[in-house]
Amino acid sequence: MEGVVSVGEFVTQNQQRFQDELFRLLEIPSVSTDPERKGEVVRCAGEVARQMGQAGLQKVQVTETGGHPLVYGEWLGAAGQPTVLIYGHYDVQPEDPVDLWTSPPFTPTIRDGKVFARGATDDKGQFIAHIKAIEALMKSEGKLPVNVKVVIEGEEEIGSRHLAPFLEKNREMLQADVLVVSDSAMFAPGKPSIVYGLRGLAYVQVDIKGADSDLHSGVFGGAVPNPGFELCKLVAQLKDDQERITVPGFYDKVIDLTPQERADYARLPFDAEEFRKELNVPGLSGEVGWTPLEQRSGRPTLEINGMLCGWTGPGAKTVLPNKAMVKISCRLVPNQDPEEIAQMLADHIKKLCPPTVECQVTSLHGGKPWLTPRQHPALDCANRAVEAVFGEQALFVREGGSIPIVVDFQTILGLPGLLVGFGLNTENLHAPDEHFDLGNYQAGIRLSVELLRQLSSYQKP
């Protein structure tokens, strides 16, 4: 008979099963950007729904969105208590370059207490911890301390384009008091962190075209523009020698970090030289005048995400390519607007492009930056939960990544957000050998249990 063990005992007793069920999710290559994996994405949604139903959530449904499906479930039996909306995403980044993985990306493999698989830390291992916490509470206590609504989407890695319409359409059903998201990292192992700021994103692709086809570099080289070279010249002009972005207006709406925030940053346990060594990079770089931590989360960036031009196979092909492509993305900080920045970037790039070639700039993806007031009471609840499970105060930090949908939850549903992550930044998210610490998976389940308890005392500010 269920309910005879405490919730903590239940989590302990079901450790292996909870792990097996995480692995079932990790085995599904739910790569949302790849049209050929559409069936796998749908299969993954079904498995998420199955585990949500098993946890005791009600009205579990796989909802068509026009893109990849979204999974919803709820438990509303805590009359008079606050309602917590839990968000996660079951889609993952492409596994490319697959030859750099030690074990196959969709065959979860344990090494050193970590599970290696695409999506392990971003975000399957994190969101499913909440589902297991709900299961543990339901099966040991028969109920939850708060009302819960769960939204797990399948398009986070491609811009969550159907989530906002879903929120708009289901405002009533999704009414809640606080949003809980676990798609972020602990600042350091054993240092759970509550994230109160996220960067936004403006992602464009630039296509430069010269002649109508590739040409012989001997016969034509010297008189015909080379799109690869023009691309390099153009990209090189996007930052100055201080690594400041040269796009006119780019910094106009940036809210600089306050002296208090910079002092907070300085107190975080971080050693730049150790960080450099961990990455095995010869040196760090970045905008002059800011520390690496500030550069990585409190300042906007401009990065090359990909480039392709001409012959990239083995050996020497003497071709004068007729086109070149570069993917460029900017991480944004409050109050930069992704559409404005993409437009500024496109205008600037077109202005830099010489008249000897054609230049097309396509916006691929965007998301607004996000910030929650540092003194919001929901953050105190989270801090108490962290204290109860980890025995120490949470670190309050801004993160460099983007979870554009947190902005949507705030804008559309009016929800304050509470970002409590169980992952680690060293877990190779978006890269080969992505992994997730299985100890943190268990701790995440316990933290979620405690968070739901603490949020029962949450009062709107």
Added chain:
Amino acid sequence: MEGVVSVGEFVTQNQQRFQDELFRLLEIPSVSTDPERKGEVVRCAGEVARQMGQAGLQKVQVTETGGHPLVYGEWLGAAGQPTVLIYGHYDVQPEDPVDLWTSPPFTPTIRDGKVFARGATDDKGQFIAHIKAIEALMKSEGKLPVNVKVVIEGEEEIGSRHLAPFLEKNREMLQADVLVVSDSAMFAPGKPSIVYGLRGLAYVQVDIKGADSDLHSGVFGGAVPNPGFELCKLVAQLKDDQERITVPGFYDKVIDLTPQERADYARLPFDAEEFRKELNVPGLSGEVGWTPLEQRSGRPTLEINGMLCGWTGPGAKTVLPNKAMVKISCRLVPNQDPEEIAQMLADHIKKLCPPTVECQVTSLHGGKPWLTPRQHPALDCANRAVEAVFGEQALFVREGGSIPIVVDFQTILGLPGLLVGFGLNTENLHAPDEHFDLGNYQAGIRLSVELLRQLSSYQKP
């Protein structure tokens, strides 16, 4: 009974068969740079040997070289006459990007009197014309007007690395008076040209490495060097705003075009605006102070041949790539030395590379530039042959492409070279939809017949 028709009639009567036999060569994907096509390269050598034997050449042999095989044959029955050494190559460039071909690259397809296939003009269609000319002479007249030695190699597109050793090893066997190569183009349709200069080549690959693996552009972006961006900055510095190459020492050994040569260039039928329109490129570019024709053949260049970095698939992957690659090649003019230039380029690139990333420069390919004195008597023989077949004087030009082996024939065997091409520069060599004019194939066979006749009166200068 053979010998009852004239050589001209024989060429006419065998037009369809000569075309079918060219197609048999074009059907074989003899891509020398592709290790997976090794078997196809060998198969192509066999077919070349078969057609040489059929033409009446003797001692036909497919010779192992340590790389791709070389095909040799000879006919030495013209006692007291000069010996002509004919060179060609049966290997071809990769067909990439294959999706831009109108018909499959290894299915010869006729449109508008042209055969479309990889290798059609470079160089299968050109060298086999000489073999067919030999067959026509042998089968109509029973003999050739000169002694002939034929060398058809399989590594021209990858630097002919085993040809020079073959020449060194077989100096005696290959003794000759003049080298004939048809791997160049007519200056314009119906304007047969004798090429007296070729550019050389120095081809390097630059690999830039940052961290040990790809990183999340949000979590790490801003503080960690981006190899793609560093690559662009580095490449952009390789030319100044006059499009002069900035590598120190690069121009030191360049012999500038003489006023006479510049006047020759100015007399060639060429319209820059028509050239631009043909290529459908918005504008021409190139080193300031020289005409497009001079830029394309009389001046050295620096071109991007390929670039690869990060995510190049569809959509937006928010990755901070850990490596970037660029292939860079310089076309060289006399007396630039490919090894010296590759070294200067490597030194300069390493100097430009910031200490935050690792930079490796690998030399992939090289070839010396080449020039034959404009007044050499062999060129007069070729001019007379052109006059006999085309009814007008040949144009004497320098070409922008590289045939490094011509240098080897000159250096090792002491042979003056005579470059008589039947191709056209508009025939998309090294690019999708490569093709060869079948009228020029027939004219090429007739020109080769006439050239062998004219060379019977050749006297060493």
